[in-house]
Amino acid sequence: MRAFTTLTALVAPLDRANVDTDAIIPKQFLKSIRRAGFGPYLFDEWRYLDRGEPDMDCANRPLNKDFVLNQPQYHGAQILLTRENFGCGSSREHAPWALEDYGFRAVIAPSFADIFFNNCFKNGILPIVLPAETVDRLFREMADGYQLTIDLQSQTITTPAGQQIGFDVDENRRYRLLNGLDDIALSLQHADKIKAYETERAKRAPWLFQDA
Amino acid sequence: MAGKTLYDKLWDDHVVHTEDDGSCLIYIDRQLLHEVTSPQAFEGLRLSGRKPWRIARNLAVADHNIPTTDRAKGIADPVSRLQVETLESNCKEFGITEFHMSDIRQGIVHVVGPEQGATLPGMTVVCGDSHTSTHGASAALAFGIGTSEVEHALATQCLVQKKAKNMLIKVNGKAGPGVTAKDIVLAIIGQIGTAGGTGYTIEFGGEAIRELSMEGRMTVCNMAIEAGARAGLIACDEKTIEFYRDRPYAPKGDDWNMAVRYWEKLHSDPDAKFDKVIEFDAAAIKPQVSWGTSPEMVLPVDASVPDPARETDPVKRQSIERALQYMGLKAGQKITDIKLDKVFIGSCTNSRIEDLRAAAAVIKGRKKADSVKQVLIVPGSGLIKQQAEAEGLDKIFTAANFEWREPGCSMCLAMNADRLEAGEHCASTSNRNFEGRQGYGGRTHLVSPAMAAAAAIAGHFVNVAEDAS
Ligand code: SF4
Numbered sequence: 001m002r003a004f005t006t007l008t009a010l011v012a013p014l015d016r017a018n019v020d021t022d023a024i025i026p027k028q029f030l031k032s033i034r035r036a037g038f039g040p041y042l043f044d045e046w047r048y049l050d051r052g053e054p055d056m057d058c059a060n061r062p063l064n065k066d067f068v069l070n071q072p073q074y075h076g077a078q079i080l081l082t083r084e085n086f087g088c089g090s091s092r093e094h095a096p097w098a099l100e101d102y103g104f105r106a107v108i109a110p111s112f113a114d115i116f117f118n119n120c121f122k123n124g125i126l127p128i129v130l131p132a133e134t135v136d137r138l139f140r141e142m143a144d145g146y147q148l149t150i151d152l153q154s155q156t157i158t159t160p161a162g163q164q165i166g167f168d169v170d171e172n173r174r175y176r177l178l179n180g181l182d183d184i185a186l187s188l189q190h191a192d193k194i195k196a197y198e199t200e201r202a203k204r205a206p207w208l209f210q211d212a
Numbered sequence: 213m214a215g216k217t218l219y220d221k222l223w224d225d226h227v228v229h230t231e232d233d234g235s236c237l238i239y240i241d242r243q244l245l246h247e248v249t250s251p252q253a254f255e256g257l258r259l260s261g262r263k264p265w266r267i268a269r270n271l272a273v274a275d276h277n278i279p280t281t282d283r284a285k286g287i288a289d290p291v292s293r294l295q296v297e298t299l300e301s302n303c304k305e306f307g308i309t310e311f312h313m314s315d316i317r318q319g320i321v322h323v324v325g326p327e328q329g330a331t332l333p334g335m336t337v338v339c340g341d342s343h344t345s346t347h348g349a350s351a352a353l354a355f356g357i358g359t360s361e362v363e364h365a366l367a368t369q370c371l372v373q374k375k376a377k378n379m380l381i382k383v384n385g386k387a388g389p390g391v392t393a394k395d396i397v398l399a400i401i402g403q404i405g406t407a408g409g410t411g412y413t414i415e416f417g418g419e420a421i422r423e424l425s426m427e428g429r430m431t432v433c434n435m436a437i438e439a440g441a442r443a444g445l446i447a448c449d450e451k452t453i454e455f456y457r458d459r460p461y462a463p464k465g466d467d468w469n470m471a472v473r474y475w476e477k478l479h480s481d482p483d484a485k486f487d488k489v490i491e492f493d494a495a496a497i498k499p500q501v502s503w504g505t506s507p508e509m510v511l512p513v514d515a516s517v518p519d520p521a522r523e524t525d526p527v528k529r530q531s532i533e534r535a536l537q538y539m540g541l542k543a544g545q546k547i548t549d550i551k552l553d554k555v556f557i558g559s560c561t562n563s564r565i566e567d568l569r570a571a572a573a574v575i576k577g578r579k580k581a582d583s584v585k586q587v588l589i590v591p592g593s594g595l596i597k598q599q600a601e602a603e604g605l606d607k608i609f610t611a612a613n614f615e616w617r618e619p620g621c622s623m624c625l626a627m628n629a630d631r632l633e634a635g636e637h638c639a640s641t642s643n644r645n646f647e648g649r650q651g652y653g654g655r656t657h658l659v660s661p662a663m664a665a666a667a668a669i670a671g672h673f674v675n676v677a678e679d680a681s
Contacts, residue, residue: 001260031291033251033252033255033294033295033298034251034252034255035252035255035256035259036255036259093358093359093360122360182260183360183364183372184260184262184363184364184367184368187237187364187367187368187370187372188367188368190228190229190237190370191368193228193229193237194228194237194239194265194368194369194370197228197239198239198369201239204474205334205470205471205474206467206470207463207467207468207470207471208241208335210467211266211267211268211269
């Protein structure tokens with residue numbers, strides 16, 4: 001998992017509330033056997049005028065020109081600014097996979113759905129909760145080339161005008177993101193304990209340790 | 213100090229590390245893999261350059277997408293085929309044992325595990341499938357996990373878990389004739405509801421549970437998840453130990469003796485404290501039939517479908533109305549008046565040899581009703597199929613115009629070609645009757661194998677307990 005320390009990047013505004021995981025990545029993509037490569041299908045039903053299918057080549061698909069990510073000024077955006085309850089609906093982990101694969105590293109919203117919020121941290125994405133008024137103000141400030149700087153170490157966002165906005169993150173999650181530790185890496189920090197357990201258990205239950 | 217529950221013992225035996233917030237790193241003794249939930253876990257390993265921690269603790273078998281007709285023809289559906297082929301190539305790449313479609317040991321993952329002795333008493337068992345609770349019948353701590361946890365267990369042989377609370381469901385007395393493990397567990401779910409066990413590990417105990425065969429105990433634990441509990445448990449006893457003697461993956465020689473001494477301790481202490489205890493009277497349980505779209509919507513076969521007008525709680529009334537509408541049933545209609553279009557005997561709930569014998573026993577030379585379009589008998593594994601054929605059960609089924617198929621999940625979830633058409637009523641020995649579970653618009657009635665076979669003959673539900681007594 002990629003570490004998240006500081007990020008200065010273009011912001012894309014997605015001015016909708018209750019964006020559900022089926023909108024983020026439609027259910028037909030769950031049949032896929034992949035976990036990478038979902039970026040081209042992010043927001044598939046909003047981004048394209050035809051119906052997307054797994055493994056489809058998106059290069060020549062008809063685009064919905066009105067959708068924010070299709071507007072040239074937002075190309076290369078790594079921060080998504082959106083409204084409340086982002087990521088609601090089914091618990092599919094394909095949603096953060098698709099956001100990450102597209103290139104988003106942070107999502108700012110007044111609130112997030114629980115499971116989605118957790119899944120973001122597991123996939124190197126920083127979800128930031130800000131008061132609805134602050135999010136509102138950021139939407140109003142948006143202009144061409146609008147960039148924000150997010151510093152996870154100091155838990156601050158800096159606007160182009162130099163204004164600083166603080167945000168909260170659970171300490172444990174902050175540590176993991178700063179160090180790029182996914183769940184597995186975190187458990188593997190206890191590798192010695194796992195091995196010690198195996199040695200001790202092999203004496204009590206040798207039949208479980210004849211791997212040959 | 214108070215005694216320990218079986219769950220406490222299994223948990224304590226597997227804790228590798230405890231975090232400040234109480235979550236624990238739990239050691240996993242066995243992971244079972246199948247084609248639907250494993251591809252992204254393997255891809256995750258590859259993307260991060262990780263290797264499985266202990267290759268030999270994993271065992272793979274394709275079951276969800278496998279065709280139950282002639283295997284030589286391969287798999288027609290491209291998505292299904294891709295998943296099955298991907299499991300094969302991943303197992304090859306990482307050196308994991310897989311039972312292929314052509315292997316006699318192939319079958320439904322939760323049937324294969326105990327049958328091979330690959331899941332044993334005292335183990336922690338995980339699989340990317342919620343019905344992993346089945347293996348708890350052997351006093352193993354077994355629960356379903358998601359794809360990212362499959363990857364985690366592959367890479368670390370551990371999972372991060374928080375301990376659940378302890379619940380004891382005691383089924384006292386003896387069950388009447390014609391009343392099976394399936395009827396017991398359906399009656400339990402009907403009473404405690406699909407959220408009744410949420411946050412708990414349920415231990416099933418009492419005389420009626422001890423009386424059950426290992427197959428029957430697996431049926432009960434299989435449906436613990438339908439009562440909201442991630443894991444179900446049954447204490448180890450003589451039957452458990454006998455079941456595992458000489459299984460291919462079971463310990464041998466001195467190891468066997470040592471294992472047995474350990475397994476004999478796998479029961480709750482007499483003074484163990486449970487957070488919740490619920491008691492049932494086995495003698496009061498009748499053969500069960502689900503009438504709605506949730507496993508808790510279940511009634512004795514001699515009852516009538518509920519009337520929403522008599523329900524005072526508006527939320528419940530609405531859910532009854534919706535279920536009746538989806539199921540195409542009338543309020544107050546007798547359950548024995550429900551006509552069946554199809555019958556499915558199989559799934560990890562009821563596809564073991566005892567289930568097939570029970571189904572065959574009710575046929576008695578009769579044939580399926582003309583109004584029933586199709587009766588599928590899908591054994592849980594190639595070995596069960598072989599055993600059934602050695603006993604001549606296949607002949608009894610085909611003589612009754614039932615179809616005798618190859619092992620797999622089949623119409624339990626309709627990922628392969630076996631499915632219901634919209635509006636069709638099916639007597640099914642599986643575990644879930646959600647909308648569309650057995651095919652878009654399909655109407656599932658959960659029952660025991662004997663009840664399913666009897667319904668296939670009559671064309672509607674009949675009370676097998678009346679025949680039996
Ligand atoms: S038989 Fe049904 S419930 Fe069991 S593993 Fe297969 S699909 Fe899941």
